[in-house]
Amino acid sequence: MYKVYEIKQRVFESNDREADGLRKELKEKQIFLLNLMSSPGSGKTTTLTKTIQALKEDMKIGVMEADIDSDVDAQTIATLGVKTIQLHTGGMCHLDADMTRQGMEELGVNELDLAILENVGNLVCPAEFDTGAVKNAMILSVPEGDDKPLKYPLMFSICDVVLINKIDVLAYFDFDLEQCKKYIHMRNPKAKVIPICAKTGEGMELWYQWLRDEVSAWKKP
């Protein structure tokens, strides 16, 4: 498998350059791009729906829904009245910077304050590819277990913010919130950790405020 590793290394290097280029353009155009990642079924689309409802009066939002197949999530988001596009990865398990750039072009970058990329549901490969996003966010849901930062170290180490979702079912699962925070900070001492329940709205205001602050900071010259 060494040959595959070498090829992968070259793919990574060229992707990193693409990603830096995209970020520079986004800075010039004052568009904040958020890369949202998680396992399948941790609540990305529900969290995104609530976030759009809370912020869409304050800023212009566009959404890129990346999926291997199907457009069920894009259909859901499109009903919220924000521009939404579906990116099919053609079987690929992640988005890279070039695919993200194509998505941004299709979204029409000149009109947006905040673009959100809902990445493919996967804790492994999306962590390896810099999409060009300004910040990385991930969702870990309570039913997945508090040991995930031990098993998927790269994902936790590259995320600026970790939302711990589905805290409404904490009583039914063996999930230690404090232990989980410790594991996350072991991987990434700077990660902001916000426990939420996207369904009930609990904790979501802290997340909205984090996002508002980051968008404002990015728009400053």
Place this chain on the structure above:
Amino acid sequence: MYKVYEIKQRVFESNDREADGLRKELKEKQIFLLNLMSSPGSGKTTTLTKTIQALKEDMKIGVMEADIDSDVDAQTIATLGVKTIQLHTGGMCHLDADMTRQGMEELGVNELDLAILENVGNLVCPAEFDTGAVKNAMILSVPEGDDKPLKYPLMFSICDVVLINKIDVLAYFDFDLEQCKKYIHMRNPKAKVIPICAKTGEGMELWYQWLRDEVSAWKKP
């Protein structure tokens, strides 16, 4: 990205040959290899623990724990008194047939009836690589949502059996079991679907029986 696709295609073809070769050897040696896949946190290790406890008196079992990092699962399984080895994938998001063969050699294939590979927690990449296993099993847990067969079609189409885990929390999630079965059968009409709760034991006897039957059938000349 076309170049990457072409490379991937060659990797797949060579992997398929490796996998067929491994399966042939396993048939000669009368060892049944099960490839167990799922999202992170759907309950692979708990299901495996219960399965080993139920079957270890009837057959000789060996376990390969594949992880990107950490050995928390291997430590858990090793306490059950079956031979367990840890496979670190070096950042790779899946196991291929060559890595699986190396694992089988380390396990000591001549003494086993049943070998179980706990694959990396990921619904995307492990589905693309035939490991050489005799059968593929996957776990979908209730908190992940009933729409997963729509979003991760390949995984559901290659699995011989789908365990729907954590049915003890059905009441707290918006998960339609019948709809989920329909989606699974849309992808794979032959898939056996078994609702279980690995924690409480509900439904597990059906799963053990499926596994016993498959191991017996494989051992027939």
